[in-house]
Each structure stands twice: as C-alpha cells, then as structure tokens.
Amino acid sequence: MKADMGLLTSLLLFTFLPLLSSGKKVRWCTLSEMEQRKCSDLSKALLAVLPPAILSSFARVSCVRTHSTQDCISKIQANKADIVSLDAGDVYTAVKLYNLAVVAKEISVEGSCVFAVAVARRGSLNIQRLRGRRSCHSGAKWTSGWNIPVGFLLSKNYIHWDEEQSLIRALSEYFNASCIPGVGVTAPKLCSLCQGQKSYVRDKNYFCESSHNEPFSDSEGAFRCLKSSVGDVAFLDHITIANATDTEQEQYELLCPDGSTANLTAYSSCNLGHGPGKAVISRHSFYKIAKKFLTVIQNLFGQKGKAEARFSLFTSAPFRGQNLLLRDSTQSLQLVEEQSDITEILGRDYVALLNGLGHEGSSLDNSILRWCCISAAELHKCEEWALNIQSDPLVCVRAFSQTGCIEMIKRNEADVVSLDATHVYIAGFCGLVPVAAEYWGGECMLDSGRALGMEKLIHVSDKGLPPVYAVAVTKKLARHVNIHNLGGRRSCHSHLYSPAGWLLLSKYVIRNLGNDSFSCDINSVYQHYFWKGCMPGAEGNLCKVCLGREEAAGKDSHRCIANHDERYYGNLGALRCLVGDPDGKSLGDVAFVEHYSLLHNIKSMESAGLGNWYSVSDFELLCPDGSRAPVTDCANCNLGPIPSSGVMTRPVITSESMNSLIKSQETLDLKPDSKFQLFESHVDGEADLLFKDVTSCLVHTNHLSYRTLLGEQFYQLAESVFNCTLAGILEFCNQDGCRSSEK
Structure with missing residues (x-):
C-alpha cells in the first residue's frame, strides 16, 4: 500500500510540475450552480489526494460561473477562464471563429460520436409531417439538435x-413554435417554447440560453420539453434515450428517415445521422497545462481511477444534475494533438455539413454548383455546359478518377458527380447521397410530378429503371474462348471497380477458380487469373496492355489511369482494347462492358476507321452457361443486371443540387437546336462524358437511399466484395471522425 502511495506521489509530482512552475490556476467554466458545486468538489478532491509535499504550492482549481456556452467561449478567449467541454457545433465555432484549441474528446461506450434522433409521442407524427409542428432542440448549431436534423430536413x-x-x-416558417436554446433574440418564434428565467440584466437572463438554467436546454432539456407536452417533436442525441424508462419506452418513439417509426432502443438504425460528441477546449497558450490537468484528473477520478471513491469525474447525481462538467455517459477523455486540424477532429462530413449550414457566418451559395470531372475531355464538355446555362452558374473542377471525385466532394472541394453503380456504392459508404439517376432506353415515360426538367418517371415507382446488363464480348473467330476458360487469357475492362468488368465479373471468376483457390481480395484474384490486360486504375499485369494517349507520350501517369486520358478507358475503351490496332495486333481475348452502348460503339469505331475490319457480326457474347450468342442477344446472355448510374452529392446540398439540375435541364430544353447536348459526347472521339450518351433524362432520386437505388442484390454483392478487398477510397472514408469509432 505504501509503495502504491509512493508511486502515486511521484506521478502527481511529475505531472503537476508544469502547473506549479507556471503558478497558473486551472479555471473551469461552469454553466449552473450545480456545475459550480461539482467543480468545487473537484477542487477539494484534488487537495485531499495531493501529497502534503506539494499542497502549499499547488494552485487550486478555480470555478468560473458563466450563463451560456457562448459566454464560456468568450471568457476562455479573453483569458478569464481556461477550459470547458462543449457540443461539437460549439467546438467548431470556438476553433474557427475564436482561435481556441481542442484538448480532448469525450469517449462513451459507443465511441466519440452520437446519433441524432427525432422523438415524438407514439402514433402522433412521422418525419415527413413536421411542418407547422412545435419543436424542441438541444441547442442552436448543436450536433443533434440543429446541425444534423436541419441538414436532413434540407x-x-x-x-x-x-x-x-x-x-x-x-x-x-417551417415550425409553428420552437425552443432552440442559443438561437438568439432575433428569432423570437424559435425561442417561444423556452422556459428559462427572463431578465433585462444579461447575467440573470437564461431564457432560450444554452445553459443548465434553461430547463429545455441540451438533449435532456429537449426531451423534457417533449415530455411536458410543450413540443410535438424533440431533436436530441441517442445518449439521452439510451436508458429511457419503461414508461418513456411505451409513450414515445423515434421518427425514421423513411417515414416509419421505431422504438427508442432502435436509435442505431432509426436516426437522422451521426456526428461527433463533446470535446474539451482551451486556449493554445494553455493547451499543455490543460492536457496535463485532464490526464491527472482522469487518472485519479475517471473510470477505475486511483481516487474514484473520493470523487467521480463522470457522475453528476450527487449534485442533483445531469452531465455536469462532462457527460455522465463518458468513459474516458481522449487527448487530441494540438496541431490536429479541426476536420481531423470532427470529421470531413461534419465539417462540410457545418460549412453548408453557414457556421462561419455565410449561408449556402445556391447559385453555384461545382461539378467534378475526371478527364480533360470531361472538363471540356463541362465548360461547354456551363457556357450554355449562364443564368445558372456551373463551375467545373478536375479530379483524375471517380474515386478522386468522391474524395473532392468529401473535402468540400467539389459538389456533384455522376458515378457508375459500383462507385455509387462507394460514395454511399462514404456518406454521399443520390440526387438523380440516369434513365436510358428511349423516350422518358412521364407521369404527374417533377423530374429533372420534366415530370417524374413512372418507372421509378412501378417497374424500376430499365436494366443495363454486364456482358462479356469476344471475337467470333476465337472459337476456343468461353466464360469458363478465361484463366490465363488477355482481358479488357472499362476500369477498376467497374460494375461489368470488376464487380459482377467476380462471381464468375471465383466460380471458375473453385473454393480451394479463392482469395478474399478480388484484385489479387484478377492479377493471378488473367495473363495480362487493361483495367485502368489497376496495377501489375492488368496495366500491361493499357496504352495511355499518343499526345501524352512519355507521361507514364496517363497510362492505365482511370479516366479518358487512357485510350482503353470505359466501355468504348475496353472494346478498342479487344479489337487491337489497325496493324492487326490483337491485344485482348475478352472485353467486359455494359450492353447499352455495345452496338453503337462497334459502329462508331467502324465509321471512325478504328475497327473497319470488324462489324457487329464479327463479335459474340459469352454466356454464363458456357455457350455463346450474338451481340444483339444481351437480354438472354449476360453476366447480370447493373443499376443505373447516379448523381451523388453531400446530404445537405441534395435539394440545391437537384434544383440546379432542374434549372439546367430547363434552360437546355429551350435550346433544342443547340450544338451542345448534355447527353452526347463529341470530344476527341470519346463516349459517355459526364453522363452516358444513351441517357434520355435524369430521374429525381433524393427520396431514395443509395442502397435502395442500387437494389439489394447488387448492394449485397458490393458489400461482400469490399469487405475483403482493399480499396484506398474506403480507407480514406474510414478515417473520417465518427466512422473510425463505429468500426
């Protein structure tokens, strides 16, 4: 026992040395008398457990009483207080507008993040019928009470x-009346349900303030607002309802994004989104002291702390309150490096959401849409598009692949991109959502409602979009080739992660290999299965046949790149790869493409003199049963259906993006004789620039999840493949704030 006390004394002496030498107090900012009492007890507990040798020189913890979180932020900036734990929305404000530093994140059993939920009385509402209702919110610009639910509703x-x-x-205008603590005096309607004390003296006025003295502040307060029958719906975090009583479980339910409802315990599947939890902030000049201080009090008074019996850091019950100083659900404090960027701390998705909601003082710029292009050819077409819709400004930005566009949108460097089905899955995994889907197959079947520039398609609700099929194409003279003996042959694929030449193909390759030879990583499987080929974006053997561009000779970065700068990229490129060069050199034995453009691409190559020694009759399809069929029989001889390509964006700007596309299409519809056509490509003999050339119109899909858009069969296949196949883009997305704590 004496040895343990000696060790503790040494630890405290070492840790508190910077505090002693600086002579600084640690001034904790409090928001109520209850917090003030807990802070005072913390100070006394420290004095009680500190060794006598340093009691006389140790500056005790000081508790600075304030009346709102905004007041705390201001006092810390002005060196009148030192630390406070804030909601992530206020953390962002403190860092970006007040130049404060994040010292630590609060970690609960489920990680550092919270689910934002909407709660209502059973049978009273759904998420689609909130207009004109009374709302209770945890706080203005707070994660669960404002940022995520408002972003969702937008x-x-x-x-x-x-x-x-x-x-x-x-x-x-949307809600009839609300209590949104901290929203400010300029929004009386959004404060009308609040019940804090009113006073003309600022320090005594707690009405609609983010303080424990506003009864309806924080998530517990928002739930109290609902339970008091003051409001019809409450926006709060899942932690508040995680331990709901049996009576609360019977009386209240969650409002799910799809319009359904669920029990309070189903918050992990029925929520409006998730975001970062609370974090402790301080000034940069006080960061090192604050970090040492938090380390000591956690070691002493945290979960299983050495002096937890004397004082419990994460408990508020003895002070007749909840979440005082820190959340009662907190398990530990995770220290943050001082140089960490706020995006690393809160996550890209969350920071992009805050930017979209105007947390730095500016609102969404509805007049500009940044479209992501993946090649010089796409950029050229996009710029032509922008010139033709001058009344609705379009900005064209450049990435170098579809995954590059997803990264740019995640970083808020671009807004929108059209992706093939596999990349829709990747984008959805990364937190992006569908705005529209490409409809092809002739004239758009119209019904009442709106589509992009037209009415809503019947096919979306009745039969789904017309199917696109993945097909394997070979030359008719190559009689020995069939779907079962492709191992060791030369292959042509439109690009890495393509639906036809990467994802759906995996089912047949794995089947041909047999279970004994199965490797989890499908990229590794392809490298060993095919002799060589061209799969733009891949590596090793599957880049050996790729060509790059003649005008980019000597620039290795263009060879095998996953965009139109690679001659064999895309459905047209894979067919070029199969055909070979005009000298008769054959490059591939089989090409994996999508059926919609197959006949058109064969004819276009013939007319361009690229494949004038071939015609449609010179090619055949490889069928799953080992037989072959004419290229006109795609409906009966294919590797499976592929969902439509989708336009994807960040959730908060879904409606903006949709409206911009509507205006764009309406503007172009007024110019039927224009040389520019959105769904045609006439740049450098390329095809499918920005959109598939066979697209008839874009169908509004922001009411659908990306999983619904893809369909369950395709989604399950993508999930099973990516669960064991390394993909840099998924690793990139997994680094984002909340996802890392969920995995």
Whole structure:
C-alpha cells in the first residue's frame, strides 16, 4: 500500500510540475450552480489526494460561473477562464471563429460520436409531417439538435432555404413554435417554447440560453420539453434515450428517415445521422497545462481511477444534475494533438455539413454548383455546359478518377458527380447521397410530378429503371474462348471497380477458380487469373496492355489511369482494347462492358476507321452457361443486371443540387437546336462524358437511399466484395471522425 502511495506521489509530482512552475490556476467554466458545486468538489478532491509535499504550492482549481456556452467561449478567449467541454457545433465555432484549441474528446461506450434522433409521442407524427409542428432542440448549431436534423430536413427538401432568406427565417416558417436554446433574440418564434428565467440584466437572463438554467436546454432539456407536452417533436442525441424508462419506452418513439417509426432502443438504425460528441477546449497558450490537468484528473477520478471513491469525474447525481462538467455517459477523455486540424477532429462530413449550414457566418451559395470531372475531355464538355446555362452558374473542377471525385466532394472541394453503380456504392459508404439517376432506353415515360426538367418517371415507382446488363464480348473467330476458360487469357475492362468488368465479373471468376483457390481480395484474384490486360486504375499485369494517349507520350501517369486520358478507358475503351490496332495486333481475348452502348460503339469505331475490319457480326457474347450468342442477344446472355448510374452529392446540398439540375435541364430544353447536348459526347472521339450518351433524362432520386437505388442484390454483392478487398477510397472514408469509432 505504501509503495502504491509512493508511486502515486511521484506521478502527481511529475505531472503537476508544469502547473506549479507556471503558478497558473486551472479555471473551469461552469454553466449552473450545480456545475459550480461539482467543480468545487473537484477542487477539494484534488487537495485531499495531493501529497502534503506539494499542497502549499499547488494552485487550486478555480470555478468560473458563466450563463451560456457562448459566454464560456468568450471568457476562455479573453483569458478569464481556461477550459470547458462543449457540443461539437460549439467546438467548431470556438476553433474557427475564436482561435481556441481542442484538448480532448469525450469517449462513451459507443465511441466519440452520437446519433441524432427525432422523438415524438407514439402514433402522433412521422418525419415527413413536421411542418407547422412545435419543436424542441438541444441547442442552436448543436450536433443533434440543429446541425444534423436541419441538414436532413434540407436534404429532403422539407425545408426550403434560398439566398433570399436566412436559415433561421426558413426554420421559423417551417415550425409553428420552437425552443432552440442559443438561437438568439432575433428569432423570437424559435425561442417561444423556452422556459428559462427572463431578465433585462444579461447575467440573470437564461431564457432560450444554452445553459443548465434553461430547463429545455441540451438533449435532456429537449426531451423534457417533449415530455411536458410543450413540443410535438424533440431533436436530441441517442445518449439521452439510451436508458429511457419503461414508461418513456411505451409513450414515445423515434421518427425514421423513411417515414416509419421505431422504438427508442432502435436509435442505431432509426436516426437522422451521426456526428461527433463533446470535446474539451482551451486556449493554445494553455493547451499543455490543460492536457496535463485532464490526464491527472482522469487518472485519479475517471473510470477505475486511483481516487474514484473520493470523487467521480463522470457522475453528476450527487449534485442533483445531469452531465455536469462532462457527460455522465463518458468513459474516458481522449487527448487530441494540438496541431490536429479541426476536420481531423470532427470529421470531413461534419465539417462540410457545418460549412453548408453557414457556421462561419455565410449561408449556402445556391447559385453555384461545382461539378467534378475526371478527364480533360470531361472538363471540356463541362465548360461547354456551363457556357450554355449562364443564368445558372456551373463551375467545373478536375479530379483524375471517380474515386478522386468522391474524395473532392468529401473535402468540400467539389459538389456533384455522376458515378457508375459500383462507385455509387462507394460514395454511399462514404456518406454521399443520390440526387438523380440516369434513365436510358428511349423516350422518358412521364407521369404527374417533377423530374429533372420534366415530370417524374413512372418507372421509378412501378417497374424500376430499365436494366443495363454486364456482358462479356469476344471475337467470333476465337472459337476456343468461353466464360469458363478465361484463366490465363488477355482481358479488357472499362476500369477498376467497374460494375461489368470488376464487380459482377467476380462471381464468375471465383466460380471458375473453385473454393480451394479463392482469395478474399478480388484484385489479387484478377492479377493471378488473367495473363495480362487493361483495367485502368489497376496495377501489375492488368496495366500491361493499357496504352495511355499518343499526345501524352512519355507521361507514364496517363497510362492505365482511370479516366479518358487512357485510350482503353470505359466501355468504348475496353472494346478498342479487344479489337487491337489497325496493324492487326490483337491485344485482348475478352472485353467486359455494359450492353447499352455495345452496338453503337462497334459502329462508331467502324465509321471512325478504328475497327473497319470488324462489324457487329464479327463479335459474340459469352454466356454464363458456357455457350455463346450474338451481340444483339444481351437480354438472354449476360453476366447480370447493373443499376443505373447516379448523381451523388453531400446530404445537405441534395435539394440545391437537384434544383440546379432542374434549372439546367430547363434552360437546355429551350435550346433544342443547340450544338451542345448534355447527353452526347463529341470530344476527341470519346463516349459517355459526364453522363452516358444513351441517357434520355435524369430521374429525381433524393427520396431514395443509395442502397435502395442500387437494389439489394447488387448492394449485397458490393458489400461482400469490399469487405475483403482493399480499396484506398474506403480507407480514406474510414478515417473520417465518427466512422473510425463505429468500426
């Protein structure tokens, strides 16, 4: 026992040395008398457990009473207080607008993140019927009470917000009355349900303030607002309802994004999104002291702390309150490096959401849409598009692959991109959502409602979009080739992760190899299965046949790159790879492409003099049963159906993106004789630039999840393959704030 005390004394002496030498107090900012009492007890507990040798020189913890979180932030900036734990929304404000530093994140059993949920009385509401209702929110610009739910309502176009009005005004028009603590005196309607003390003396006024003295503040307060029958719906975090009583479970339910409802315990599957939890902030000049201080009090008074019996850091019950100083659900404090960027701390998705909601003082710029292009040819077409819709500004930005576009959108460097089905899966995994889907197959079948520039398609609700099929094409003279003996042959694929030449193909390759030879990583399987080939974006053997561009001779970066700068990229490129060069050199034995453009691409190569020694009759399809069929029989001889390509964006700007596309299509519809056509490609003999050339129109899909858009069969296949296949883009997305704690 004496040895343990000696070790503890040494630890405390070593850890507190910077505090002693600086003579600094640690001033904790408190928001209520309850917090003030807990802070005072913390100070006394430290004095009680500190060794006598340093008691006389140790500066005790000081508790600085304030009346709101904003007041705390201001006092810390002005060196009148040192630390406080804040909601992630306020953390962002403190860092970006007040130049404060994040010292530690609060970690609960489920990680550092929270689910934002909407709660209502059983049988009273669904998420689609909130207009004109009374709402209770944990706090203005807070994660669960504002940022995520408001972002969700905007993404579904339930709330209309444009450049002519503020977001606060848009919310005031949407809800009948609200309590949103901290929203400010300029929004009386959004404070009308609050019940804090009113006073003309600022320090005594707690009405609609983010303080424990506002009864409806924080998530517990929002739930209290609902339970008091003051509000109809409450927006709060899942932690508040995780331990709901049996009575609460019977009386209240969650409102799910799809319009359904669920029990309070189903928050992991029925929520409006997730975001970062609370974090402790301080000034940069005080960061090292704050870090040492938090380390000591956690070692002493945290979970299984050496002096937890004397004082419990993560318990508020003895002070007749909840979540005082820190959340009661907190298991530990995770220290953050001082140089960490706020995006690393809170996550890219969350920071992009805050930017979209105007947390740095600016609102969404509804007049500009940044479209992501993957090649010089796409960039050229995009710029032509922008010139033809001058009234609706379009900005064209450049990445070098579809995954590159997903990264740019995640970083808020671009807004929108059209992706093939596999990349829709990747983008959805990364937190992006569908805006529209490409409809092909002739004239758009129209019904009442809206589509992009037209009415809503019947096919979306009735039969689904017309299928695109993955097909394996070979030359008719190559009689020995069939779907079962492709091992060791030369292959042509449109690109890495392509639906036809990568994902659906995996089923047949694995089947041909047999279970004994199965490797989990499908990229590794392809490298060993095919002799060589061209799969733009891949590596090793599957780049050996790739060509790059003649005009880019000597530039290795263009060879095997996953965009149109590689001559054999895309469905047209894979067919070029199969045909070979005009000298008769054959490069591939089989090409994996999508059927919609097969006949057109064969004819276009013939007319361009690229394949004038071949015609449609010179090619055949490889069928799953080992037989072959004419290229006109895609419906009966294919590797499986592929969902439509989708336009993807960040959730908060879904409606913006959709409206911009509607205006763009309407503008172009007024120019039927224009040389520029959105669904045609006439640049350097390329095809499918920005959209598939066979697209008839874009179908509105922001009411669908990406999983629904893809269909369960395709989604399950993609999930099973990516669960064991390394993909850099998924690793990139997994690094984002909340995802890392969930995995």
